Amino acid sequence: MPFNDFIHALDAQLRQPLPGQEAHVKMASATRLRLKVQPNEKTRRSAVLILFYPHREHILLPLILRPKYDGVHAGQMAFPGGRYEKTDENLIRTALREAQEEIGIKASDVQILGKLTELFIPPSNFYVLPVVGKLAYKPDFYPDPREVEAVLEVNLNELLDETIVGFTELDVRGVTIEAPFYDIQGHKVWGATAMMISELLTVIRQ
Template sequence: MNFADFISKLSYRLANYPLPGHEEIVKKMSPNRMRLKGEPNETTRRSGVLLLFYPKGEDIFLPLILRPQYDGVHGGQMAFPGGRAELKDKNIQATALREAQEEIGIKASDVKIIGNLTELYINPSNLLCQPVMGYINYRPDFYPDEREVADILEVPLSDFVNPDTVQTRLVEARGFRFETPGFIIQEQIVWGATAMMIAELIEIMKEIE
């Protein structure tokens, strides 16, 4: 499927049918997450991340970022570019665009929004995260913010849908070591909330092939 056809079919799917959600995905990928998911509360903040599709050669790509190692909830983890909402943001989609521009240097004004995935509560950081999907018609130049981004991985969409990338690995977070399923992408494991977003995207892609 070429880039234009993919964007057209994805846009139509998002505009006309409900999202798969995460319940069945969690049961299949990570049953233990059901016990840990928690619920938003009065101190919960909103955040937005950007799933940015762009063409490169004959494939469709998405950028993922590797967070620097730091003493925090998401230090050293793989993620989509994004962050917390600010008062100046018009809406949560504006949050995702602003944060992506700040973190990976894309030109936010060139991004066309397609729609959203299912909002996801991230218990460890007490964030209600909105995955926003958009596209850009060219392969952008990336300029990572060294304070927030240790590396940028350009990932072909075909890597996400390859079943061999789904593996269970031992990870460490906040001093705890545990096994979790995730996607092995360029020798990095993508797990947790980001893996849930990817899994929902995969379910949608099955419907537009």
């Protein structure tokens, strides 16, 4: 599908009721489903950017690999994004600012298409809002090495291939997690990012 036709269709689909939890649960870990942890007074807000752009007849979007560090999301695949700051006028601004800081895209060139369902992440106690946008061109990426080990450019057709879905056991800081995942370019994408991708794909396939 031509990029502009895809963006036009996605823009319309994002204006319809979102699948939300129904899509999230398909890629939720067994631990998450079992524990049913709820937000509390210390829960913070954050946002990520799901950014589509064209390249040689293909539709791409970036994922980032977090560096290994002493944190709950170390070494995991994610969308660029981060926590809400008081200087952000809203969570859309958070997603744009964080994406610019982390991977070097020009935030002012991004056209916002809509949002997916806000998702609670128990390990870090964040509510995260996935913001969907587009660039009219393929950007050059300038990853911040403190926050990004690598940027993966993912073809939308890769995500739409149902054979990339698997199930595994993961050792996360000494705890065994049973979780479904997407195998994307040799990386297991699981947890909140996989749940967001599940909702995104459900919206695209509507």
